[in-house]
Amino acid sequence: MQNTDDMTEEELEFNQMLDELGPRFVDWWGTGILPVDADLLPQTIPGYKTPYRLLPTGMRSTLTNTELTNLRKLARNLPCHFALGRNRNHQGLAAAIVRLWEKSLVVKIAIKRGIQNTNNKLMAEEIKNLTGGTLLLRNKFYIVIYRGKDFLPSSVAAALAEREELTKDIQNVEEQGRSISIAQPPDDGLDGHALAGTLAEFQEAQARWGREVTAKEQEEMKEASSRSEKEKLFRKLEHKLSIAQAKIHRAERLLSKIEASMVLADPCDDREMITDEEKSVFRRIGLRLKSYLPLGIRGVFDGVIENMHLHWKHREVVKLISKQKTLSFVEETARLLEYESGGILIAIERVPKGYALIFYRGKNYRRPINIRPRNLLTKAKALKRVVAMQRHEALSQHIAQLESNIKQMKLDLGIEGYDEQEEDSSDSENEDGTVDTSASYDEDQDNFDESSDEDEYDDYNEEIDS
Template identity: 50%
Template sequence: MEIYGACLIQRVITMGAAAAKEEQPRNVIERGSIEDIFYVEERMLPNTRGGFSKESPLRMETEFGSDGEIMFPWEKRKEEQEEGKWTQERLGNLTFRTKSKMRIKGAGVTQEVVDTIHEKWKTMEIVRLKVEGAPALNMKRMHEILERKTGGLVIWRSGTSISLYRGVSYEVPSVHPNKHIYKRNEMSTYSSPLVSDKTEDPSDLVPHKDVAPPQTNSETATEEHKNTEPLPEIKYEDEVDKLLEGLGPRYADWPGCDPLPVDADLLPGIVPGYQPPFRVLPYGVRSSLGAKEATSLRRLARVLPPHFALGRSRQLQGLAVAMTKLWEKSSIAKIALKRGVQLATSERMAEDLKKLTGGILLSKNKDFLVFYRGKNFLSADVAEALLERERFAKSLQDVEEQARLRVSALWGKRLDDHHKEKVLKEAEILRHANLVRKLEKNLAFAERKLLKAERALSKVEDYLKPADRQADPESITDEERFMFRKLGLRMKAFLLLGRRGVFDGTIENMHLHWKYRELVKIIMKAKNFDQVKKVAIALEAESGGVLVSVDKISKGYAIIVYRGKDYERPSTIRPKNLLTKRRALA
């Protein structure tokens, strides 16, 4: 009995503990809590937000594949990798299987080229292109132009060959709309819901009937709401596009960015009755541009899109009219030169436009012409008003002149023949007096010039006066003369006398030679011996040395001069009476 009672007691205790355990609330982890985010389970990797649980609301869907496989954020599924690799290989094979190439010439990506590409895309996915001429110099820009105009994708390039892919979701365009018109319509459709959202019904702003604030507060709140409305965003391209509206048709084949410039070749070449615009320079304003002003305008024009695209060199009156209209809103007119146009010279275009418009040419190169309207430019209304005032003033002057003539005919003096002869004689005497006065003035001026020339000539004659020869020059014996001649001809050092002849530098070099040696050898080229003899005598007289000999050698004539036994170097080795090196050549 005791054993049975002990077992029964143990069973009751066990059952009571189980019931108590069931009554305790179960500790469940809530989703999104810190315990859920940092709950660690086996074989689970942390996601990019720091959590570990698969059921956590902060996890990324790309971390678990369709089969529950765990991946790192930088990893891709095998299906995606295989699909991308297969697509690249297929497009590459398709590129090399396509043998026909379409050529893009110097005109660039024109509308005709774009239409041809779209036509080929109807039957094939890839179009191969070959770029030639000037566009081939910048292939990176050619990539951007092709992708922007066609909507395709450049998938391969080698040199100037390009493979253009139409894309996966390509649709054949039925109509080619104007790009700028579409852009403006798109902006208007985008701006309409913004306006409708901001213009709320005033009844919505009225508070509930239970709460009745004063009316002034609601009015102030409405005014503040209107003042805090953000202004619509204005793009620079749209402003330039509005500026070019009404000037002429656009150049659809423009290879650059938006907006499209006006095609100047489609403007009328000759405008009947065209005159250059009327200009008046304000008082105290310089007509020319300063260096800083021109530099700032050139820097401004460098980043501006072109307003016109020009390809012809003559008959530019229509372009001149459009430039005048543009100058009313913009001080600079930028003209792009079309590429690939034959017999088009920018110099001819610039000269004609300067004559037709009166503007200032800021810069000119092979791509652009930039014109400044000038400081004396007037708008059409102001010019018309000034012209009207000028015509009115001229009409008043004509009326006054007619009235003066009528009065002089009635009350003025009538000139007879005697009085007419007297007036003509006085006029003739006055003319002769003016002529004599003018001749006297010219004579005095000529006398002053003659006196000045005589003074300059006297100074030159003093300098050209040769030095007097010594009364008792040193003499040398025949043996000494023979020895000096033999030594002089064997000397390697020599002076070369050129076409300047004997001048102060020649005598200076002789004295410098005599500092280290007794003899000096001078080589001269001349046609006859008499000329050499005169030069040798002049050298002997000016230097103070002794002439040894004058000999004919292979290089010309050799003049050997001995310095003398009692030689002393003079204080001035350049004689003042000889010409300088510069004057001797003149």
């Protein structure tokens, strides 16, 4: 027996609560109040059921991370309520835990030491299934279980269960009365079924006051409905086309603004000539070079020319690898690099990584004072130029698809005047083959779409102006 003279008021209350649950575990290795020996509690209880639970309205059944942490901190400072060494048959322990939960939020169970084949996982799973609580902690020393937000004391649970049984009885009585009233022969001759809101009522009203719709009228109604749907889709496509035209007009202005700061160098008339033998030698040297300059989606900008001059400082030949897929684009890029750098294009070779461009610096090469040309775009502006070109190409394809869909829908709907509109749009083409998109939508729509699309282009305009 423990000496209760030195206990505080809280410890006395805790000790008295454990006395009501069962016998104590006298071989307790720890300090403080002795826990209840769970192995001495009944293994099975006849007619045991999981406690009745009901979650309050608007409350989440799961615990948040903060609530879980706070409950674990609370359980850390609590003394153990039970000491357990048995893996199964815990109905007596579950009943004691339910009684304890009426006064405590969590229950702390210590696993007995020195007992073979103890499995804390089996213990925790069975106790959780018997009580319906929430497992907070499980290790080889302790098991901590929270009673849950839907836990009800025994008195409240009994009252709610009684109320639920009473409600079920009332519902059963109402169902019996309803079935008896339906089984009785009706006086109005409706064969036990109510007429209001049924198909029979509709058919009777249709036969008395309505008229039958002929097959021709049904077909006309279907055609009118289909035509209205097509007209709605047609107006939607026209609205999409006007928005796309405004966007491509804005993209063209942005692209022209970017390319205005790019002034390409003219080809030099006094070009240095090299023999075929020298070309062959420089080609073999260039292909054997391990170091190369990559040409990405940005294309040719001032940084590429600067790196070419830095390579030519130590060697006569420089190799660039382009990721472009089409040979014509690669040749155009090679000519641009030749004009801007002043070097000599030796060869364009297909390699596993793309196309290799080999340039020779020349016999009379002199390194320029400014190796970064001022007439080309910077790295940031080159990227914006590529993005603007991709946007323009995507919008052009989108507009072409929309125009073909609109043309097909006009043919389906039988709308006249499409040929005249096509002729007017063809007259608005410029000399270079580009279409003046401002002629295909009014000024108000242009202003509206540009204002709605302003955020997409403002960051580009600000950096270009800077």
